[in-house]
Amino acid sequence: MEDNIIEEKEVKPRNRDNFLIKQRAFVKLYLLTWIEQGRPYGKEMLEDFYKTFKHFNYKPNHSEVYKGLHELLEDGIITRSRIIKEGSKRKELKVYEIANMDEARRYKKQVKEDLDRSIGLLNKAVRDNF
Amino acid sequence: MEDNIIEEKEVKPRNRDNFLIKQRAFVKLYLLTWIEQGRPYGKEMLEDFYKTFKHFNYKPNHSEVYKGLHELLEDGIITRSRIIKEGSKRKELKVYEIANMDEARRYKKQVKEDLDRSIGLLNKAVRDNF
Numbered sequence: 001m002e003d004n005i006i007e008e009k010e011v012k013p014r015n016r017d018n019f020l021i022k023q024r025a026f027v028k029l030y031l032l033t034w035i036e037q038g039r040p041y042g043k044e045m046l047e048d049f050y051k052t053f054k055h056f057n058y059k060p061n062h063s064e065v066y067k068g069l070h071e072l073l074e075d076g077i078i079t080r081s082r083i084i085k086e087g088s089k090r091k092e093l094k095v096y097e098i099a100n101m102d103e104a105r106r107y108k109k110q111v112k113e114d115l116d117r118s119i120g121l122l123n124k125a126v127r128d129n130f
Numbered sequence: 131m132e133d134n135i136i137e138e139k140e141v142k143p144r145n146r147d148n149f150l151i152k153q154r155a156f157v158k159l160y161l162l163t164w165i166e167q168g169r170p171y172g173k174e175m176l177e178d179f180y181k182t183f184k185h186f187n188y189k190p191n192h193s194e195v196y197k198g199l200h201e202l203l204e205d206g207i208i209t210r211s212r213i214i215k216e217g218s219k220r221k222e223l224k225v226y227e228i229a230n231m232d233e234a235r236r237y238k239k240q241v242k243e244d245l246d247r248s249i250g251l252l253n254k255a256v257r258d259n260f
Contacts, residue, residue: 017153017188017189017190017191017194018186018187018188018189019153019156019188019190020150020151020153020248021150021252023147023149023150026149026255029255029259030255030258030259032259033258033259052254052258053251056148056247056250056251056254057148057247058147058148058149058251059147059148060147060149061147064147108259108260111259112256112259112260115252115255115256116256117186117187118150118252119249119252119253119256120186121183121186121188122151122245122248122249122252123249124182124186125156125159125160125245126242126245126246126249128160128163128182129159129160129162129163129238129241129242130238130242
């Protein structure tokens with residue numbers, strides 16, 4: 001029993017105890033779906049999170065959203081372009097697109113499994129304790 | 131088994147981003163239910179966690195369980211006694227009981243709300259993304 005705990009620490013650093021789905025994966029799932037749907041701007045997506053989860057009293061930290069975008073970029077699942085708007089005030093916009101649809105699907109499938117596992121874990125807690 | 135718990139009073143707000151229910155609350159919920167049901171031994175409860183969640187590939191860290199017991203003790207919701215078994219090898223057992231049933235119920239009700247909110251958040255993610 002004690003041995004297992006030590007082993008897990010070494011082998012699985014990211015999600016050591018495997019409790020519920022991590023916020024980063026949850027955020028990246030929404031980012032991918034929104035980019036697929038053609039909502040390309042990072043800033044808008046942050047506001048979309050606020051609107052989407054207002055009812056749940058959940059508000060992802062803005063750095064969580066930008067780290068999510070960064071990881072998807074690093075993994076080659078999305079790409080980013082810059083649009084320079086010329087006008088009275090020059091403005092730069094960052095635009096995200098899916099770069100690798102197969103990888104995007106694979107990632108979403110993996111997150112779905114963790115979502116289902118998490119929902120099962122929480123429903124079990126309701127059944128067992130109430 | 132000694133519970134050498136380093137006292138760490140959490141200064142930060144409990145659930146800053148308010149994502150999903152925290153593992154500590156989840157663990158304390160099960161501890162309370164098991165103590166109510168007359169499973170009084172800390173060590174057995176740790177093993178109960180392993181058995182209960184084996185299917186979900188979730189294994190709470192043993193310090194998480196002992197910190198949960200410690201917090202319930204500190205809040206006066208449970209009490210601990212020691213039983214000294216005399217025999218060939220003297221053995222000490224720690225036994226937990228509910229001390230304040232009203233507080234136990236109040237705490238469980240509060241955890242239930244956070245469980246329901248968390249389940250709603252995860253179900254929404256499934257609906258929105260798949």
